Amino acid sequence: MTARLAALVVAAIVLVTLPYWMHGVYYVNVASQILFYAVFALGLNVIAGYGGLVSLGHAGLFGIAAYATAYTLAIGFSHTAAIVFALSFGMVAMAIFAVLSLRASGIGFIMITLAVGQIIWGLAYRWISITGGDNGINMHGRPEPFGISLSSPYAFYYASLLVFVVAVAAMTIFVRSPLGAALMGTRDQPRRMNALGYHVWLIRFYACLLSGLLTSASGILFVYYNQFISPQALDLTASAEVLLMVISGGAGTLLGPIVGATLVVVVKSVVSGFIERWNFLLGAIFVAIVILMPEGLVPGSARLWRLAFRKTPPAAAADKAEEAP
């Protein structure tokens, strides 16, 4: 427990001081990207990891929040109005998305989310009067909360960090809560949960809403970061990418999506500067993860760690103590 606390303190210090020791604005921007993609991955992880409901349409929801922000600003509203509207519109979109998709679970759920995600992509591409079609929407400027302009990459980093910390804290509380336990129960034994008195559909619906909130928040950060949104950000590849972040890091763990987002963003934006075929490299890494640690990097590393140091799980240790004469 103290080791965990120490790791948390170290992580907090590293994240807070990052702009001071990280050389170059470019890398600070990469760090911001990691943070908001991590929030996106955490959002997908709520349903894919803890709920067992794999969505292949999440980039659509991410895009809806981004477009809502850009469009609200384009027609002349303030940043506050844009952010509030984007979050609420994102949640409403998620609610509709959930009502449609939760008619099924398993492969059925995947297929419906895929279809809905493609519809959203199609709308972004074709509804030119609102989305600008292929040209997307350009934005000018970032908000200035309390007089601090987020136009500086450093300030934007801290804004992303704040959202990230709130997201991680919310997830930590959620997974320990009764509702979190119920959600994991519906993933493992939906029939049994129903017979025990749980409303399986409603639990999944609430999980989708939490997922939608985190996804929308990351979509807003994304559009403020890029100052631009186009249909490319919500195509199937984008949905698959965030799903790969969740799975490669470890679905159904708190740390997994963060590690997965770091991996994907670092390979995409940093390693791609050195290796032209970075896509190939990313693919090779995923294959390696699937072969060596099918459960994901975080649980996989924990398993290898236990194996290397021969640490017996606490329950087994307790058994031994019990058997001792």
Next chain:
Amino acid sequence: MNALTVTGLNKSFGGLHVTRSVDLNIEPGERRLIIGPNGAGKTTLFNLITGELTPDSGTIELHGQDITRSPSRNRAHLGMARTYQIITLFGQDTIIHNVRLALLGLSPQRWNPLIDLKRQSGFTEQGQKALELVGLGHIADRPLAQTSYGERRRVEIAMALAQQPKVLLLDEPFAGLSIDERRDVHQCLMAIPRDVTIVMIEHNMDVALEFAERITLLHFGEVIVEGNRAEVVNDPRTREVYLGH
């Protein structure tokens, strides 16, 4: 008033008529045994009673209240609990967490997204009590993956008992158990207080017959014989379809 009343219950899967106008009248506190050869529709009957399947026709009443159309979760809140023939537990969690989930299912706290479930001592204490009833109190914190088949059967029963049901449906609670384990489970079933009505499907005739007061024999989805222990065992039709010659 009966604890459980089933009237004219029918269910078909395509052309297969698995439940044929089944009537059951089970009194409060009764121990009812349901027997029948494989494929007689015993588990289907349970699934209809607990709401996992919807009947084509007929009604089900729990303490006089019509529950034919209410979903499984509502039946749990009305005091119905079941165990599964094929063990259906949360395999990644500890024993106590399984029981805790059973307790939480009937508590309004199940919607709470903010509190820490493990720190809710009420659930843990009640769960511990339920586990002591089935003799698993000493290994409550053990991960389910490290338990034996017999222990898992008892976790199933502990989860059902934790919900303090009025009507308890046990689907083959002795299946796959060794003689010693069977004796343990038998003891913990005998210890269940009389205000709980128990309906049990079981093939192990030695333990089941000792437990049951009334027996219903199902065959091809139909109730063929019903009566007390002696009546059913001595009925020639029971010998023909079930006990063998």
